Amino acid sequence: MEFGILSAIISVGGLGLLLGGGLAFASKKFHVEIDPRVERIVDVLPGANCGACGKPGCAGLALAVVNGELEASACTPGGAETAEKVGAIMGTEVETMEEMVAVTCCQGSPDHCADRFEYEGVPGCTAATLVGNGHKSCEFGCLGFGECVDACPFDAMYMGKDRLPKVIDARCTGCGKCVEACPRDIMALVPRKAKIYIACVNPNRGKTVKGVCDIGCTGCTLCANPKNTPSGMIKMNDKNLPEFDYSIDDDPIVAVHKCPTGSLADKIANERPVFFISESKCTGAGECKKVCPVKGCIEQREDGKYIIHADKCIGCGLCEPVCPDKAISVMGALGHQKLAG
């Protein structure tokens, strides 16, 4: 029988048909049942495969949630929104959880904290820590090799010019990878709504800290003093460092101002409002000057009226409610009007 060119067509075409059919058959025959919920959960997860949940990648988490090993809220980077979606797929209610962001608990740039010796070993925080506990004069401070930055799966961190890691709040998902990566426990997670945090991890007291870093916490307890933080949000812990109870909704900006070393960091420093006194309304009662925590911020002018020096105002808002003439108002950051009232 003569096939001619047909033989070529039949050969490749037939082969393709046969194999295609075989594969189609095999995909039915060897079909592996996967819970459809797994796929739907994978779809709503962030998909960064960061491993913050302790599972290998987002698919691992989805499988664990479906198998009941993990809660629907197990994905920290995804936050409450993702937890809700996952919960909806699983048909369970989800407790809303606090959204966290990472902060750098060290301000010891080379200007504040000098090096003890020059380190020329393997460039990395873990390696540098092994050599005499790091080259910084502060044995607890940030070494600035940026292992945390490398660990960040969301590109939310960078090394500042001051050799300290910076967190881009908007991108940070609170996955905690940087916290894990830091060999010196300098990165910490705080609630996204937190305004003030302690930017020092040195547990030593007064002189010892002063000797190595001029911006480190000396454990003076001024910030925890009820006079400065009446809400009781700040308590000293056994490491001679102030500890913040973020479940108390307070903005202890006065404590930041009172801190003699500047070791409390203000997360919303750029959004702080400035208060001012209306010249026409002020009758010179002077109540505001009595409550103002900042020396030289509110002063009496020669004509008896009071004035707030904008460059000194820390935006605490204590003066506004006490003014009998309602002459004090706020400039910038409108949200703070409520806070003050």
Place this chain on the structure above:
Amino acid sequence: MDFSNLLVIVVGSILINNFVLARFLGICPYIGVSKKLDSAIGMGMAVIFVMTIASMASWIIYYYLLHPETNIWGGYDLTFLRTIAFILVIASLVQFVEMVIQKTAPALYNSLGIFLPLITTNCAVLGVAVLNIDENYTFIESIVNGIAAGVGFTLALVLMAGIRERLELANIPKALQGVPIAFIMAGLMAIAFLGFSGLKVG
């Protein structure tokens, strides 16, 4: 069956004509999957597996469908269809095997599964199929050559991964970090493997 002949094939494919370092086939996974030792081993196993299967399938296809003297068409020379037919068969066979092991051996699938689709139409896999034909190997010889080529590939990959894991800690000039230094490494390894070309076997 001449066993010394098979030995020559094995030594030849693993050392003398190593697929990566002497024939320069399969450079893509060689550079891409050689960052970590575990994944390099996984990839290597997958390649051995696929090359063996590909050698078998392509030999059968070539001699029963394409070769003018032995094919079922009786004399028509269809060898010009060799490349397209091999790709077709290897790709679908690997897909098929992937489905089967996913169903029957989930543990094996978890360790090999992600690498299988990566190498379905890899040039080293096609290369072993084509070389089997060019060398006029018998069916058994083809299978042995497939296994040996895979082992050779794995050897090169695992060596490379081991070196690259060490390189991670080395102080490399900035311009050479990452892939550039890996290429230099690959070149040095190829030179080293060239030493085997003086090896006399059989």
